[in-house]
Amino acid sequence: MKAGLLTAIREVALGEMPDPKPGPGDVLVAVRSxxxxxxxxxYYLRGCIGSQVVEEFPFVLGHEAAGEVVAVGPDVRKLRPGDRVAVEPGIPCGECEPCVTGRYNLCRxxxxxxxxxVHGAYCExxxxxxxxxxxLPPELSYDEGAMIEPLAIGLFASDLAAIQPGYSVAILGAGSIGLVTLMSALAAGAGPVFVSEPLDARREAAKRLGATQxxxxxxxxxxDAILDATDGRGVDVVFEAAGSVExxxxxxxxxxxxxxxVPIGSCAExxxxLPLASFRRKGVEVxxxxxxxxxYPRAIGLAQSGKANLSALVTHRFPLEDLAGAFRLLEDYSDGVIKPV
Ligand SMILES: [Zn+2]
Ligand SMILES: [Zn+2]
Structure with a gap:
């Protein structure tokens, strides 16, 4: 099959990978977005995130995927060819302590x-x-199906913050993770919500999606602006979604x-x-x-209900052949990009 390959740092090319075969319990998904x-x-810029390093090139990136089931392996119970699905990208082991205690996102x-x-989803x-x-319900496009992955993160962040109706919230950074966190916080009843973001197009998207300021x-x-707006008190919950030291x-x-x-972003550093004395004096919870x-299922429900407008995230589309173009666009943060698919 065709795949978009990371062949070296900052180098992406169309190439071939072996066709995957669905084993027992697996479905074969034709990737649509x-x-x-x-x-x-x-990974494209540095070949690593912290201790996760691309050891062998070529490597296939991509983890926010949706597509159509085209074949099923033995023992598949519900899904059939023709079904549209959003792919949850992490397959936990199911046996370690985090897995058996219900926190499979921490599976080692x-x-x-x-x-x-593990190769990713820039492939057929x-x-x-x-x-x-x-x-995926019929109301949602494949592009929106691919955006279920970030929304699942925003919802999880909002869950961890235990947002109550009327909570004041600050979201630092309005890339796609900041914006899905905004959608999730608003759906949980937060307000006012302050969003800080340097890129004009992303600030405008945050405003359109319901940010108060x-x-x-x-x-x-x-x-100062957030403290002024809250009479010096500060917000109930702050999300960091910029991945910046500042x-x-x-x-x-x-x-x-x-x-x-609630820190969500990953810093390059x-x-x-951090001013830990302030954390202690304020008695904050992190x-x-x-x-x-x-x-994942709740994210799909939220998008289906219209409470999370995932199409607002998708600003650019590229064919698999031009994956390099998508990376260049995102690297430059040009042309008002929020999320290329
Ligand atoms: Zn596990
Ligand atoms: Zn992602």
């Missing part, structure tokens, strides 16, 4: 699409266990005493200096987000 994610960009033996050494076909191929960290005093340092400044801080856990 795949998002290009910030984490794919990390997870096989996650597009994360070394994927063999996926039936359980991780979630049926959008701020530009390059020109606006983000911390945003990580702002988290504790904008949260209220005993508020909740391994060590991020909950880190590692991917998602049990939120």
């Amino acid at each position: 795949v998002g290009v994610c910030g984490s794919d960009l990390h 033996a997870v096989r996650f699409l597009g994360t070394p050494p 076909y994927l063999a996926v266990p039936e359980r991780y191929a979630h049926p 959008v701020l530009n960290p390059r020109t606006d005093p983000v911390v 945003a990580h340092q702002q988290m504790v400044e904008v949260v209220r005493p005993a508020g909740t801080i 391994e060590l991020v200096p 909950r880190f987000v590692r991917r998602f856990c049990h939120t």
Whole structure:
């Protein structure tokens, strides 16, 4: 089959990979749409994210996928050829302590699409266990189906923050993860919601999706603006979705005493200096987000109901042959890009 291959750092080419065969319990999915994610960009630019390193080229990236079931292996119970599905990209081992205690997102033996050494979804076909191929309702396009993956993360982040109706929220960064977190927080009843983001198109998207106030960290005093708007109190919950050192340092400044801080973004830097004394004095709670856990079906329901408008994320489309173009666009943050597929 054809696949978009990372052949070296910053080099992507169309090539061939062996056709996957569905084993017992697997469905064969013809890939129709795949998002290009910030984490794919990390691998493209550096060949690694922290300790996860691409050891062998060529490597296939991509983990935000939707497609059509074209064949089923033995013992598949519900799905049939022709069914449309969103692919949950992490297959946990099912046996380690995190798995058996219901926190499969922390499985140490997870096989996650597009994360070394497991090849990803920039290709024609994927063999996926039936359980991780979630049926897509007819209201949702394949592009929206691919965006279920980031939405599952936003929902999980919002769950971890235990948002209550009327909670004030700050979201630092409005890339696709910031925007799906915005959708999830609003659906949970949050408000007001402040969003800080340097790129114009992303601030505008946040505003359209229902942010109460959008701020530009390059020109606006983000911390003062949020404190002013909350009478000096700070917000109940702050999400970090920029993956920047600056945003990580702002988290504790904008949260209220005993508020909740939820870092989602991954920093390129391994060590991020944080004012821990402020964390302690404010008595804040910090909950880190590692991917998602049990939120795929709810993400599909939220998108189907219209409460999460996933088509707002997809700004550009590329054929598999021009995967390099998608990476270049995302690398430059040009042309108002939010999410290329
Ligand atoms: Zn992603
Ligand atoms: Zn496990």
